[in-house]
Amino acid sequence: MIISPEKRDFSTIFHVIGRLCLGLSMFMLLPLFCALVFGEYEPFYDFLIGFLSTASLGFVLMLLFPFKKEIGWQHSFFIVSLGWLVASVMGAIPLYLSRHWESFLDAWFEAMSGFATTGLILVKDLDHLSFSHNLWRHLTMFIGGQGIILASISILSKVRNGSLGLYIGEGRQEKIFPNIIATARFIWKVSFIYLTVGVTLFTFLLSYKGLGISKAIVHGFCLFFASFDTGGFAPQSQNIAYYHSFSLEIATMVFMLLGAINFNLHFWLWYKNKREIFRNFEIRTFIISLFSLTILLFFSLKPLTHSVIFRKGFYQLVSAHTGCGFTNLAPREILSFAPLSLTLLILAMGIGGGVCSTTGGIKLLRLGFIFKAMAGEIKRAIMPHKAVYRESFHHLKDTLIEEKHLKETFVIVGFYFLVYLLGGLMGLFHGYPPLASFFESVSAAANVGLSLGVTNPGMPSGLKLTYICEMWMGRLEFLSIFVSLSYIVSLFKK
Amino acid sequence: MRRIIFLIIFGLFPLVSYPQSLEEILKNSQDFDNRKIVFEGEVIGEPLKGEEGVWINVKQGKVSIGVFLEDSEAINKIKNYGSYKRRGDWVQIEGIFFNNCPIHLERDVHAYKLKVIKPGFLLREEISLFKVKLSLGLALLCLTLGIICFINLKYVRRD
Numbered sequence: 108m109i110i111s112p113e114k115r116d117f118s119t120i121f122h123v124i125g126r127l128c129l130g131l132s133m134f135m136l137l138p139l140f141c142a143l144v145f146g147e148y149e150p151f152y153d154f155l156i157g158f159l160s161t162a163s164l165g166f167v168l169m170l171l172f173p174f175k176k177e178i179g180w181q182h183s184f185f186i187v188s189l190g191w192l193v194a195s196v197m198g199a200i201p202l203y204l205s206r207h208w209e210s211f212l213d214a215w216f217e218a219m220s221g222f223a224t225t226g227l228i229l230v231k232d233l234d235h236l237s238f239s240h241n242l243w244r245h246l247t248m249f250i251g252g253q254g255i256i257l258a259s260i261s262i263l264s265k266v267r268n269g270s271l272g273l274y275i276g277e278g279r280q281e282k283i284f285p286n287i288i289a290t291a292r293f294i295w296k297v298s299f300i301y302l303t304v305g306v307t308l309f310t311f312l313l314s315y316k317g318l319g320i321s322k323a324i325v326h327g328f329c330l331f332f333a334s335f336d337t338g339g340f341a342p343q344s345q346n347i348a349y350y351h352s353f354s355l356e357i358a359t360m361v362f363m364l365l366g367a368i369n370f371n372l373h374f375w376l377w378y379k380n381k382r383e384i385f386r387n388f389e390i391r392t393f394i395i396s397l398f399s400l401t402i403l404l405f406f407s408l409k410p411l412t413h414s415v416i417f418r419k420g421f422y423q424l425v426s427a428h429t430g431c432g433f434t435n436l437a438p439r440e441i442l443s444f445a446p447l448s449l450t451l452l453i454l455a456m457g458i459g460g461g462v463c464s465t466t467g468g469i470k471l472l473r474l475g476f477i478f479k480a481m482a483g484e485i486k487r488a489i490m491p492h493k494a495v496y497r498e499s500f501h502h503l504k505d506t507l508i509e510e511k512h513l514k515e516t517f518v519i520v521g522f523y524f525l526v527y528l529l530g531g532l533m534g535l536f537h538g539y540p541p542l543a544s545f546f547e548s549v550s551a552a553a554n555v556g557l558s559l560g561v562t563n564p565g566m567p568s569g570l571k572l573t574y575i576c577e578m579w580m581g582r583l584e585f586l587s588i589f590v591s592l593s594y595i596v597s598l599f600k601k
Numbered sequence: 602m603r604r605i606i607f608l609i610i611f612g613l614f615p616l617v618s619y620p621q622s623l624e625e626i627l628k629n630s631q632d633f634d635n636r637k638i639v640f641e642g643e644v645i646g647e648p649l650k651g652e653e654g655v656w657i658n659v660k661q662g663k664v665s666i667g668v669f670l671e672d673s674e675a676i677n678k679i680k681n682y683g684s685y686k687r688r689g690d691w692v693q694i695e696g697i698f699f700n701n702c703p704i705h706l707e708r709d710v711h712a713y714k715l716k717v718i719k720p721g722f723l724l725r726e727e728i729s730l731f732k733v734k735l736s737l738g739l740a741l742l743c744l745t746l747g748i749i750c751f752i753n754l755k756y757v758r759r760d
Contacts, residue, residue: 147685147686147726148726148728149726149727149728149729149732152728152729152732152733152736153732155736155739155740156732156735156736156739159736159739159740159742159743160739162743162747163739163742163743163746166743166746166747166749166750167746169750170746170749170750170753204732234645234646234660234665234683234684235683235684235685235724236685237685238685315650316649316650317647317648317649317650318647318649319647322647343645343646343658344660344665345658345665345667348667348707349646349658349665349667350649351649351651351656351667351669351705351707351709352649353706411701412701412703414706415701415706417706418706418707419701419706419707435707436708437627437664437708439627439628439630440630440708443630
């Protein structure tokens with residue numbers, strides 16, 4: 108029997124979405140203030156309209172739909188799925204008004220790409236975009252990276268009772284503290300500490316390169332948001348290549364790696380046991396995976412010198428594996444890689460980083476489980492018939508791999524493969540070459556943002572919508588969306 | 602007479618450098634690797650310090666490339682760098698294109714000649730009246746809704 112939502116349930120859902128809109132409108136005040144500071148008057152009106160329309164929608168939803176029921180699991184999934192859609196649509200308003208996006212669909216694509224920390228772009232003439240619009244593009248990554256709903260539940264009192272469902276619904280499997288509010292606040296605290304360190308470092312490096320101090324600060328914020336939240340947007344069209352700075356590339360790599368680490372592990376390293384980094388199953392899986400892919404990439408790019416391979420190949424690999432999407436190459440340069448190199452990048456993108464991090468993809472823990480399960484089956488086959496053998500792993504504590512772990516892993520991995528495949532087939536259907544189609548599809552669904560040039564303002568609208576769906580589904584790890592869809596189906600069966 | 606004109610035009614042809622399309626150069630990067638190129642484009646951003654030189658970024662249409670100038674003084678010719686408020690100077694660059702530069706380990710152009718073809722200019726912001734009116738309308742709506750919501754919440758609490 109499927110539990111079908113009632114009218115009262117929808118009232119609660121839309122009420123919370125209304126509060127979410129109010130929260131989002133508050134974030135729009137930051138670029139609004141930036142526009143004032145830099146004397147960007149037209150963008151000021153873009154953000155004023157964005158702020159007022161988002162806040163108005165919030166008030167309307169709160170007035171029309173009173174909070175009638177405590178938030179339960181079914182509400183959580185609806186709120187998360189719908190919340191991300193509404194946030195991306197409202198977040199697209201100031202972008203669209205700037206006229207740097209050809210249509211509202213393009214602006215929505217960019218906003219979803221930002222919130223989902225993907226980094227695929229459809230902006231035109233990025234080099235002439237205002238500071239405030241650039242700040243908003245990058246801020247969406249910070250909001251989305253922390254979790255739009257998570258950002259709200261840490262400040263909204265009424266939502267606290269159902270916070271666990273909302274937290275899980277946003278694609279996070281682990282709590283850091285027993286209390287979700289405390290978990291949300293810890294994630295914010297970690298992010299703000301890294302924000303201070305990151306922005307200071309980036310500002311120093313950029314001002315050393317010759318950027319004026321105010322521009323260096325804005326770019327510093329943008330680069331931090333895009334690297335730590337594994338987003339991949341950059342303020343200039345050449346992405347990281349614009350700066351011609353090896354030290355900046357190394358700094359972005361460090362923050363990409365920090366962003367790809369499980370927030371739970373950050374907590375352990377800060378407060379509990381620093382040695383956890385050497386024992387952690389996810390970190391070990393990451394090292395093995397990155398090392399193997401690096402060796403293979405090295406051979407696939409062999410005609411190039413070692414230093415060029417490091418700058419051009421390894422940077423893209425780290426960017427792909429951490430789900431960031433920063434690049435120091437033009438799409439055509441990545442396209443000129445050998446098919447094996449591109450396949451390796453697709454693999455790295457598909458895997459992603461740690462669970463409870465800002466990365467997308469199937470995640471390291473699940474990859475580790477799959478290999479453990481495979482090794483376990485082989486061991487079991489060569490052991491005596493009556494021997495009992497069970498695989499274990501160390502992730503913060505020693506845990507036995509149980510049936511439920513494997514079942515959940517294979518279901519989620521199966522969903523990811525299905526979405527990667529369907530997105531790739533859509534690319535093929537629109538006439539793009541197979542490798543480019545699958546590269547772009549994996550990049551969108553795993554929330555990476557590396558592109559071979561398929562993603563551009565001229566691509567078919569059908570493909571834009573496909574990638575929007577992939578980014579949305581990939582970020583929320585399917586559960587919330589599929590549960591919401593089945594509830595909607597159950598309404599029609601009533 | 603015709604023969605003289607023909608000789609003047611085509612005789613001098615190899616001596617004159619004609620700008621090439623940057624998109625074509627990047628599309629056929631292997632063919633242009635380590636070769637002299639001439640191209641035009643808008644200077645964007647700002648000059649960036651490099652080791653023993655300075656970097657500028659030049660954009661032509663949808664593509665851009667980093668240009669390295671050993672002569673740091675050469676950038677003094679550039680007065681406008683493209684940004685939100687400014688259209689950058691349109692420059693002509695003559696230099697060597699490297700697909701994988703052995704010094705900088707990236708795709709770049711080592712320029713030995715920079716000429717400003719067309720100076721950039723300040724871009725005027727035109728604030729749309731529609732946006733101003735819409736902002737005012739939305740401000741009124743938002744304020745009204747906010748007040749109703751506030752009263753409603755207070756009323757619900759008293760209940």
